[in-house]
Amino acid sequence: MNHKKHVVRxxxxxxxxxxxxxxxxxxxKKPVHPKVAKLKLPAGFxxxxxxxxxxxxxxxxxxxxxxxKGRMITADQYxxxxxLEIPAVGSDSLAPKIEKLVxxxxxxxxxxxxxxxxxxxxxxxxxxxxxxxxxxxxxRTTGMYRIQDLDGDDRYExxxxxxxxxxxxxxxxxxxxxxxxxxxxxxxxxxxxxxxPEMDSYRLPKAWDRDNLFPEIKDPRGHANDRMAPGGWIAKxxxxxxxxxxxxxxxxxxxxIAFNENGxxxxxxxxxxxxxxxxxxxxxxxxxVPSGAEFGWRTGNQKWSPNYPDNLPxxxxxxxxxxxxxxxxxxxxxxxxxxxxxxxxxxxxxIIYATTLTPEGASYAASGEEFISGSPLPLTDxxxxxxxxxxxxxxxxxxxxxxxxxxxxxxEAPGTSTKQTLTEEHEIRRKxxxxxxxxxxxxxxxxxxxxxxxxxxxxxxxxxxxxxxxPVSEWQxxxxxxxxxxxxxxxxxxxxxxxxxxxxxxxLNKLTSINYSxxxxxxxxxxxxxxxxxxxxxxxxxxxxxxxxxxxxxxxYPSGNNNLDRELxxxxxxxxxEDAVSKTLAILETAKDDENFQKTLTSxxxxxxxxxxxxxxxxxxLANVPPAQQTYLAVVLGGAEKGWTPELRDKYFTWIRNAxxxxxxRSYVGFIDRARKMALSHVASSEKAKYDEMSGAxxxxxxxxxxxxxxxxxxxPGRRWTLEEAEPLVENLSGRDYVRGKAMYAATxxxxxxxxxxxxxxxxxxxxxxxxxxxxxxxxxxxxxxxDVISDQYAATVLVLxxxxxxVGRVTNEDESNYYVSQNPFAPETIxxxxxxxxxxxxxxxxxxxLPGMINRLNEEELKDLMAYLISGGNxxxxxxxxxxxxxxxx
Numbered sequence: 059m060n061h062k063k064h065v066v067r068x069x070x071x072x073x074x075x076x077x078x079x080x081x082x083x084x085x086x087k088k089p090v091h092p093k094v095a096k097l098k099l100p101a102g103f104x105x106x107x108x109x110x111x112x113x114x115x116x117x118x119x120x121x122x123x124x125x126x127k128g129r130m131i132t133a134d135q136y137x138x139x140x141x142l143e144i145p146a147v148g149s150d151s152l153a154p155k156i157e158k159l160v161x162x163x164x165x166x167x168x169x170x171x172x173x174x175x176x177x178x179x180x181x182x183x184x185x186x187x188x189x190x191x192x193x194x195x196x197x198r199t200t201g202m203y204r205i206q207d208l209d210g211d212d213r214y215e216x217x218x219x220x221x222x223x224x225x226x227x228x229x230x231x232x233x234x235x236x237x238x239x240x241x242x243x244x245x246x247x248x249x250x251x252x253x254x255p256e257m258d259s260y261r262l263p264k265a266w267d268r269d270n271l272f273p274e275i276k277d278p279r280g281h282a283n284d285r286m287a288p289g290g291w292i293a294k295x296x297x298x299x300x301x302x303x304x305x306x307x308x309x310x311x312x313x314x315i316a317f318n319e320n321g322x323x324x325x326x327x328x329x330x331x332x333x334x335x336x337x338x339x340x341x342x343x344x345x346x347v348p349s350g351a352e353f354g355w356r357t358g359n360q361k362w363s364p365n366y367p368d369n370l371p372x373x374x375x376x377x378x379x380x381x382x383x384x385x386x387x388x389x390x391x392x393x394x395x396x397x398x399x400x401x402x403x404x405x406x407x408x409i410i411y412a413t414t415l416t417p418e419g420a421s422y423a424a425s426g427e428e429f430i431s432g433s434p435l436p437l438t439d440x441x442x443x444x445x446x447x448x449x450x451x452x453x454x455x456x457x458x459x460x461x462x463x464x465x466x467x468x469x470e471a472p473g474t475s476t477k478q479t480l481t482e483e484h485e486i487r488r489k490x491x492x493x494x495x496x497x498x499x500x501x502x503x504x505x506x507x508x509x510x511x512x513x514x515x516x517x518x519x520x521x522x523x524x525x526x527x528x529p530v531s532e533w534q535x536x537x538x539x540x541x542x543x544x545x546x547x548x549x550x551x552x553x554x555x556x557x558x559x560x561x562x563x564x565x566l567n568k569l570t571s572i573n574y575s576x577x578x579x580x581x582x583x584x585x586x587x588x589x590x591x592x593x594x595x596x597x598x599x600x601x602x603x604x605x606x607x608x609x610x611x612x613x614x615y616p617s618g619n620n621n622l623d624r625e626l627x628x629x630x631x632x633x634x635x636e637d638a639v640s641k642t643l644a645i646l647e648t649a650k651d652d653e654n655f656q657k658t659l660t661s662x663x664x665x666x667x668x669x670x671x672x673x674x675x676x677x678x679x680l681a682n683v684p685p686a687q688q689t690y691l692a693v694v695l696g697g698a699e700k701g702w703t704p705e706l707r708d709k710y711f712t713w714i715r716n717a718x719x720x721x722x723x724r725s726y727v728g729f730i731d732r733a734r735k736m737a738l739s740h741v742a743s744s745e746k747a748k749y750d751e752m753s754g755a756x757x758x759x760x761x762x763x764x765x766x767x768x769x770x771x772x773x774x775p776g777r778r779w780t781l782e783e784a785e786p787l788v789e790n791l792s793g794r795d796y797v798r799g800k801a802m803y804a805a806t807x808x809x810x811x812x813x814x815x816x817x818x819x820x821x822x823x824x825x826x827x828x829x830x831x832x833x834x835x836x837x838x839x840x841x842x843x844x845x846d847v848i849s850d851q852y853a854a855t856v857l858v859l860x861x862x863x864x865x866v867g868r869v870t871n872e873d874e875s876n877y878y879v880s881q882n883p884f885a886p887e888t889i890x891x892x893x894x895x896x897x898x899x900x901x902x903x904x905x906x907x908x909l910p911g912m913i914n915r916l917n918e919e920e921l922k923d924l925m926a927y928l929i930s931g932g933n934x935x936x937x938x939x940x941x942x943x944x945x946x947x948x949x
Contacts, residue, residue, distance in 0.1 A: 097432045102468020108461040118453035120438040123177040128444040133174035169196040178235040181297040220299035225252040234314040239321040249311035250289040260304045261350040261494045273697030276358035278728025289355035308353035314384035323347040326381040326402040335722030337690035343372035349491035350523040374424035377660035379404035391446030397473030407668040408435030420487035420516035427862035433905040493524035510548035554591040562596035566603040570610040586625040604633040639701035649687040663881045667854040667866045684720035696733035715754035731762035770801035776915040788834040793941040799927030806912040815932040829929035844908035854903040
């Protein structure tokens with residue numbers, strides 16, 4: 059018995075010890091990959107780093123799809139396709155099995171297929187969206203191709219061209235492809251540098267034009283100046299590419315598209331970042347894309363207001379960034395909230411947004427949050443794999459590329475795939491959309507006409523498009539007979555788009571007979587837009603009605619409403635109202651932007667320290683933001699020919715000169731200068747010199763795109779300096795030029811953030827003693843690769859919030875209740891207060907707040923002088939300047 063008890067005790071002890079060891083093993087954590095450590099993830103989610111193609115000379119990956127065997131197929135932006143077998147979640151090794159895809163006849167060793175910006179596995183094929191100018195290395199040119207394995211040997215030997223894409227594609231070319239909800243068709247998205255191919259049918263009627271009376275200014279730096287309406291587009295085709303249908307257009311560069319469980323289409327469109335601060339700038343935005351949608355992109359300053367009834371508004375304005383991938387979590391193993399979410403990728407600032415979309419009226423209400431973020435994290439493409447995990451790529455533009463996997467390992471059960479309950483309005487809109495395809499239909503006008511007055515904007519829009527698909531002869535007379543003003547306005551928009559010039563006068567008579575005061579604010583906006591379209595489309599025929607339009611609108615201007623005043627100023631100036639100039643100038647200097655103008659999910663200040671290369675531009679602008687409403691009115695006045703007096707001209711050109719003090723996007727100065735020159739073209743020859751000087755001509759460079767720098771600027775030519783190229787230059791620094799070194803220190807923005815000899819900014823460390831503490835090589839490396847070593851004292855901090863978002867900036871102070879964060883190095887005194895109760899985690903950012911590439915404007919001699927100045931700590935008597943004529947002649 060005692061023996062048995064002893065054995066039992068040993069057994070129990072062994073079980074306890076074994077159990078403790080087992081528990082310890084379970085609690086042991088594998089080392090976290092450094093590229094995973096930088097990621098911010100929601101609770102319960104796990105990220106894994108799978109592979110780095112750049113480390114294996116396989117390029118920078120920008121597209122992916124999964125084949126029918128669960129293998130991933132990826133694409134190097136400037137090279138080949140690859141196929142991966144990825145180990146399952148929980149495997150001891152994450153190393154994938156990789157092969158370069160051999161496509162077609164490879165006897166000549168040329169690349170068979172590649173340069174893809176979009177991939178889709180469907181119909182036992184891989185569809186490849188090539189973005190390339192055919193050459194000896196790779197003969198295929200931009201377009202959609204299909205590669206197939208017809209003999210079952212697991213090799214794609216057949217290449218079929220589906221459709222060539224014309225235009226000047228590049229990164230605004232053709233992009234992603236997805237399957238339709240019924241699995242029978244393929245949807246294609248293309249940016250604004252690709253012409254809309256000739257289609258077999260058009261859900262958005264082929265009646266597009268610029269449709270804007272705003273004085274036209276194309277991008278001063280030449281971007282997209284030859285790209286006309288309708289901009290980026292979405293189409294669908296069958297598996298063989300035999301029939302094509304245009305679904306929607308009016309985008310700038312929507313990179314990807316996705317369907318939700320209800321079969322509704324969404325995309326994430328980009329802004330023009332050079333337009334930041336301009337009144338026509340539109341933030342990156344998530345768009346719900348119903349049948350026949352138009353989103354109003356036009357070149358330069360001609361982009362339509364989201365308020366215009368002939369285009370559709372965003373579901374959610376995100377903010378600044380570079381949109382890439384779009385996908386729903388439908389095929390994920392995520393909890394319900396995230397399974398139903400829309401995931402959108404921002405390349406510039408390294409954020410994956412999760413957007414919750416709830417049916418509301420005929421469209422969706424949207425709310426968003428950060429899902430994953432990291433810095434740097436140049437996100438390109440993503441897919442949910444057969445295992446329900448999220449896979450995503452980083453890279454693009456030959457940047458370092460990585461493949462990640464994210465899966466859920468928390469306590470919540472996987473979500474369900476049940477469809478959302480749609481609203482009655484949603485069903486009405488879908489019924490109206492049946493009249494958008496298949497040619498004219500009996501009963502369409504009777505069905506759609508009453509809905510032109512519907513309060514839901516998406517129903518109203520669908521009804522107008524349905525009417526536009528019917529012969530004009532069947533509904534033109536109904537426009538003039540219509541007594542409901544809201545129906546008449548929408549019908550007038552349709553007639554302006556499809557009618558003949560003979561309708562101009564009766565149409566303007568009809569519109570000016572509507573009681574303006576009785577309309578809602580939206581009704582007034584719609585009416586003004588209908589008048590603008592009529593004037594634009596029938597430029598010559600409408601001139602006889604100018605007096606009537608002026609008499610109708612003039613009493614209501616100014617209105618005190620920014621949106622209405624923009625349209626009233628534009629229409630009255632265009633039609634030559636005598637007091638349009640004086641009225642507009644009276645509000646020009648005092649107009650204030652609306653508090654919610656261009657309100658976004660992510661504020662610009664939150665992005666500054668996520669990507670120094672782009673963030674510093676934001677920081678510079680936020681330090682002195684241009685007034686958008688005033689800028690709009692100033693451009694309107696730039697096109698005004700009548701109504702000027704010497705006093706009014708003095709006021710206007712003085713405003714222009716002062717406007718050059720603001721900091722907008724890269725094209726801001728150029729746009730203001732083009733408005734200035736437009737106004738000067740209407741000045742008498744004898745007065746042009748006077749007003750040219752008054753308006754700030756001396757402030758500008760020869761091309762008018764930049765402000766003349768009073769300090770010495772680099773002569774260049776610069777280069778993208780690497781440590782290996784630059785290090786030999788600093789091995790012997792003697793007899794350098796102190797004055798030029800100091801000038802290069804200022805020109806490269808060092809003094810904006812650093813103190814030297816008691817002068818400069820305080821964002822970074824004092825550099826006066828730099829040369830006594832570090833070698834020339836160390837200084838050079840910190841300048842070229844600022845993120846290699848970051849002092850904790852000057853590092854940015856990532857504050858992860860309990861709502862899923864995050865704040866990035868320098869924590870300058872904290873108390874029991876709050877963190878105090880400086881986010882703008884050009885306005886360090888602007889402090890954001892973040893309650894500690896809202897913060898779930900803090901960690902240091904791995905990206906320096908110092909701008910990379912600061913020295914890339916410098917030539918070899920300028921770089922030597924800058925390095926000498928840094929080593930000297932700003933001391934003109936330092937030995938590096940011995941023998942230099944400028945060292946002893948400093949101020």
